[in-house]
Amino acid sequence: METKRESELRLSFKVLFRNKSALVGTVLVLLYFIDAFVMQVYPKLFGITNPNSLVENFASPLPLPPSVLHPLGTTAYGIDLWSSILKAIRFDLAYTLAVVLSGAVIGVILGVISGFVGGALDEFLMRITDIVFSIPYLVLALAVGFVIGRTYTSMIFALALVWWPIYARYGRALTLSIKTLPYVDSARLYGMNGLKILFKHVVPNVLPPVFVQVSVDLGVIMPIFSTLSFIGFIPNANLPELGYLTTLGLNYLQSAPWAVIFPGAIITLFSLAANLMGEGLRDVFDPRRRSE
Amino acid sequence: MIIAAYNLKKYFPVGSPLGLGRTLEVKAVDGVSIKIPADEIVGLVGESGSGKSTLGRLITLLTKPTSGEILFDVPEGVLAEYEQALESGDADRRKAIEHDYSLLHMSWSGLKRVRRSLGMVFQDPTASLDPRMTVKDIIMEPMVETGHMNGEAARERVFELLRKVKLPEYFAYRYPHELSGGQKQRVALARAISTDPKLLVLDEPTSALDVSVQAQILALIKEIKQELRSGVLLITHNISVAYYMSNHIYVMYAGKMVETGQAKRVIKEPKHPYTVSLMSAVPVINVKKERIILRGEAPNLIFLPYGCRFHPRCPMAFEICGWTSDEVKEDLQYLLEEKYYVDEHTQITVDGRFALKIFGVSPERLKAIIEAERESVASLRAVKEMLPAEGGAAVRLYQGFEPTLKSYDGRQISCLLFETQSK
């Protein structure tokens, strides 16, 4: 009898890998992370010496089509796309992670507390999220960024400010549904204090679905990030960033479509992969879907 | 007496329309007293919305009562003294006893000690176990939390408890979702008794289970009670289970206690009209019985009926059960417009809570109708007098009142039928 158990971890992997598209998504996301890691630690592995800036080649400033020398061609100012994209992934991933994680951490903490404590605090926090939601997020991010200065750091700050209410609401809803469950009642019965209940019973059950949301949101933030970059939020900083790279190619849209297609595709592909992975993870964490 | 609760009330506020003005209240439990002696199983039965689960939560302090008093582990002598003090209005004596025994006035450290003596099992076996903890951690939690036992001793005790609830020891390392419903409920039971509680509250412990498993769990509960000698409150909607398990029984309806006494007697020879019809509605194999089919459904707990809460459905209701002019109007309207079809232009207006005006029908005709229907339409029994009035008749009703629990035939009943009889 004892032997027939399937280990939790193995079942989780089984569920994740049964879903082919989720598997593909996970592998792709991992590739992006590996690239970022290499760029951070040892960029020479990919033959790159200056991972923090774009290398312009004013000798042939017009975009060139893909060739042996430039596997993905070049874009404006003669910038080689292949190496720039490899560099840019690290930047975009870092910015995206910074936005999503800070938004998620702040939001979930506030949401869980307000759901758990309830009362006036809860009411107050929900009104605040209402207010933030009452301005289109792109517009709010623009306005905030405008006031605190148009830099990449302020862009992270602006987007995190816009994003935390989503997590606050989500964390709150999850907390509210867990708070009334009998196992929490049972803990209250023998006198466990609120803080301990929060950390022992509520938080561990809130985190998995939040984790899924985070992985999906990685894919949402990156396009928004590049969009902000596109509308000229950041004055030209010559940083390897996918949105900026795409924008560079836009002037040559008709003559050199690859200059837009490749960086654009890299953004889209990441977003797609993160979504697929998120969907797979949702199945893994949801016991109901798991057993199907 | 492990628990002696007096006049417990729990009103839950609900929003009012528009979110402005007076908030409404759901009167889930409205002035209920209950006693749970040691080494006895007390059954608490009632239909959904009767407040039985809320009462269970009040006693275990999961919900704070709006008002009332709960004494915990009182010696018989002190309890008698307390009740005497209640009756005579001796506030000082009462307060002194409450100070020593009340769950509601207890100090933090006292409460911590008491927590160890409480155990509870909930209806939904799945939701009552944290899905991310192993069975061992689940069972250990109360012991560690209340300081009952720690470390190795607690771990040893987990295995002992698993044996006690007849689960194999290796289940200690499993997660709840690997267990069947019956097994989960056994784990919940093991958790509840891990601190050797004096009071065990079981809220519908078997209603989510199959009969064959239910029988096992019920046997287990009996066994455990035998061993712990604790008081058990068994909350259930299943009368047969209550009959099988309990020594004493409480029957609730719409937040009030309607009848209480020896379980076998109350169930076999119910007296309160509600209990009578409830028992008659229980299907039993091989027993053909006359059913008393109640009309209508349990009342709305926000706008409760005036007087006795059961009177609108009661087959025995009479003059003073709390009929109001609205209820009489509805029945009269039906009689005048449908059954007797007096005239198309009859009109009934409510004139205060206990008076009506009826137009378009002669007082004689009205009187005849009311007389004829008194037997079948209970609300008409409340008609006290009929006076001719301009264009019709004016009707005055008896003013009803709410019954209280009174001793009768070896039990306590809250019904005016028995109050008047004993007078």
Add this chain to the structure above:
Amino acid sequence: MKLWQYIIRRLVILIPTIIGLTFIVFVLSHSGGTNLVLAEYLNPHLPASARQAEIQKLIQEFHLNQPVYIQYFYWLAAVLQGDLGYTNTPIYSGPVTHAIELFMPNTIMLSVLASIMVWLIGIPLGVWSAVRRDGVLDQSTRVGALTLYSMPVYLVAFSLVIIFGVYLRVLPFSGTANLLLVQNVSWYQGGISYPTHILIIDALLHGNYIVALSALEHLILPALSLALGSLAAFIRLLRSQMLDVLGQDFIRFVYSKGVPEKDIITIHARRNAIIVPLTNFVYLVAGLLGGVVVIESIFNIPGIGYWTTQALLNNDVGGIMGSTLIFGITLVIASLIIDILYALIDPRIRY
């Protein structure tokens, strides 16, 4: 609860939101210190000589030397009187209120058209993709929706421009109408049409159907680019809701009643499935309005979004704050409309 009571309740809840909205805009425009406020309210057309006096006047008017919360009330009073300061961008320079009056109609036209596209395309696709689960239509819809959902909005727009504007040459992709057509039209001046400022409607009002047609043509690509991202999100949500509803007990019961499948889907399932996408539609509208900023700049449409980007690039406080406020108010009104629609569809919400 009656419907009107529900609506009043929603309105009451809106009050703190609107106060909060104005407060955010206030904090943003005042957090940068006095200079930012002065920049917003200083009339750019004022001669240099009058400037100093004007600055003094503004400091007096907004009590900029007093505590912040007092400044808020003076600022709010000014806003309520329709004084939102000045904007100074290449496309418009003058009072913010007037800029809103000129630009808002185009934005409304564009986003309403995009919303309609989302509904008209989204509902049938979402429903049938769920019903014909795993079929060809479903697979392609899912892949398409997911891809569109993952693409940054400007990429979507440029793809459409390339396909329909450049290669196929079937649709125009810049401005609001063919300039040759409106060159000598009396009611069209400086890129703005009169009286409603919505070119299509104005053209129809003046009976100039050729211009109206041209204006419509010019709207298709921007509206579609705007709609596609939200459309993808809408389809995904509707599909998953539809699958959820199709698995519910009452659908099984309707099957047991012998109702034809087509009617089960259109009458029973679709209505229930639409509720969640409808309540979430406010987020889609927020996305649409955000997208307007990008789309209007790409397609050169003189709307609030175009104005916002111009203000951003030209460091114009008045434009940024004015557009933030007006976007916020639009979204709040949209959410009110959605709530009312929700109450009309779902009787449970009215209790």
Add this chain to the structure above:
Amino acid sequence: MSELLTVRDLRLEFYTRRGMYKVLNGVNLSLRKGEVLGLAGESGSGKSTLGLTIMGLVADNAKIVGGDVIFAEHGNLITNAVWPDGKYVAKRGRKIIKRLNSQLLHIRGKEMTMVFQDSMTSLNPLLKIGYQIGEVIYYHNPRLLAERALARNRATREDMREVVMLLKTREERDLTRFLNEKGLGGLYEQINSIWQRPGMSEVKKERAILSLAGQRLSGFEKSVLEAVRDNKPVTNVPLYRGYRKRLLIREGVRKAVELLSDLSVPHPEKVVDMYPHELSGGMRQRVVIAIALANNPKLVIMDEPTSALDVTIQAQVLELVKRLKSKGSSIVFISHDLSVLAEVSDRIAIMYAGSIVELGETYDIVNEPKHPYTVALLGAVPTLTEKEIRGIEGEIPDLKNLPSGCAFHPRCPYVMDVCKKLKPDLITLGGKRQVACFLFGDSK
């Protein structure tokens, strides 16, 4: 003996991520006309799945492996639903289910209907009660609705006076003849419903009947209804279809009022205008029953119809079910509660792990259970006596790996060697009793 429904060797499997579950493992059952057959079993016994499969309501991830469901003159309902051998493919399954749905379209809701356990989730929350009842008549019997409306339109006050005279003095037969002569057949059930309503004065009834006469219809409405009455094909104009449906549903709501008042629902005129959430659980279950009975079906499958209700409300609904029996419908009553079954059913079938283990007259099953499982099950039911109850040792079998031979053998106190190897057939013992156990009959 006329058999209305025969289930033969029905086998069904569920496919999930965790593996394949054998839910029905060769069910044999027959139902006579006008009888109530109780179907008892614990969770996982497959009793609900059996009920659904008889209706052809197969889940997306289920596969019917084999067997027959033979219903009245329609023959085997699931011939086309039996999956071919080989690997289970969800897509193929969905296709087969789709075909099954269209094939049973005119049987479900008309000749065979179902009542589910949870009345809250059985009704569409967004549609009015009146529509939900009217709909089932509209789809199966639009002619009836058209005739009703047309007859009201055609009848004159004189006709109705005659009707009232006939009702008071003559027999029902005369009324039918009179109505048929006048071409007012559509009025029959409307008149009857009014006349038989309890607690209404005769004067009022007369007035109500008289007021049926001469209801106005516009020329267009009339032509639409006449087209329906004469079974003319529907013109495929979208607006016309919608109009026609609205017209007929309006009549369906009238009929819904009659149906509800037959089920003693108070104020049926108001109820048809309400939404499900405005009704209490007991009321909703009555609405569901009204839907199930609307077309006078031959067979009603009731899946735990009272399990979600309170005892006093359950008593009301059971009383209703007993009244239905007299109306001629056969009922399969599924419940986990043997005491409820003992009260309503003529015969009881006991299910265990997807097969029927015992079947017989209610009295016999309850008093002389034969199969060890039935014995144990009855021993576990608490009754209001001093009887000690006993649970059944062991766990409900894992449908993923069923025990070999008789599925009950690991828990059976009388287990023999043969039980572990062979699965016992359902054999007939002395007349009406059937048992699947090697302890009885000629064991193999």
